[in-house]
Amino acid sequence: MRTKFLREIAAPDFDLARTLDSGQVFHWEKYRDGYAGAINSKGVYVEQRGHRLKVALASSRDNKEHGQDAQATIRHYFALDHPLAEICRSFPSDPAMRAARDFCAGLRIIRQPHWECLATFITSSMKQVAHIRQISRTLRQRFGKRLRILDCEMHSFPPARRVAELTEQDLRACALGYRAKNLLATARLVAAGEADLKQWNELSDEALRARLCELPGVGAKVANCVMLFAYERLRAFPIDVWIERVLKQKYFPGRRKVTPGQLRSFCETYFGRHGGYAQQYLFHYARRGGPASGGTAK
């Protein structure tokens, strides 16, 4: 095993810290002046220096990694090819959206591995970000492969076939609670090939959402997260309590009853073809930004 420092990678219009703190990915840890994490089975260290990323990448088995491939891996994972300026121009121009856009400069929606993203969001239901991070860490440490990047120990996310051979008790011991049964059942469907996550890439948004929602532990919210964060369906608009709060406050002020169906159809049309990005920016701004970001606002 060896660690390789790469040339720095150009990363204009990118904010690494903001991207990793925006509730879309849960395993990156602050380390030295950057972050340590894993992309598939590779340990990765990444540090932002202005408009460039300094990256170190280690691979546990296949050391034939070429610099170009590694750069491509990083560029692809962090979606450095997304045309952010154009995406932001496609947002509706209202006060809430403009404030969120200004606050979230450089925040990108990354491309996560399908299974890892699906599994993580199954464990996320009724959990807050800190808990989800905890669960992800435990699953990785117990069932993933050990990786080392610089002097930092990391673990890859266990593949579906690994999770499929565990018991519900094993998973409950990772603080999954009632989610253990769902994660196990879904892992077995994926491992058996009954749910072919890669093949689902070819499906339309509607068909993909329908397939995802058939999986145990996956409802509309989790399905939309997986579509957005793993399948690059940039129109998918997950509605959680934070977003619901924002939407009701900013777009339905004073309205007594707003049904989930009304919210959903509004989001599908109003925010346009990059609605998922709009959602992520509104979400991050509500959690981390502006006034009254405490979370208890009604």
Added chain:
DNA sequence: CTCCAGGGATGAT
């Protein structure tokens, strides 16, 4: 329609 499971970090006291 309502009610609830199950759990650890977080912030208030």
Added chain:
DNA sequence: ATCATCCATGGA
């Protein structure tokens, strides 16, 4: 140190 709060899916 104790306590209330946060939170999405699925089944009763």
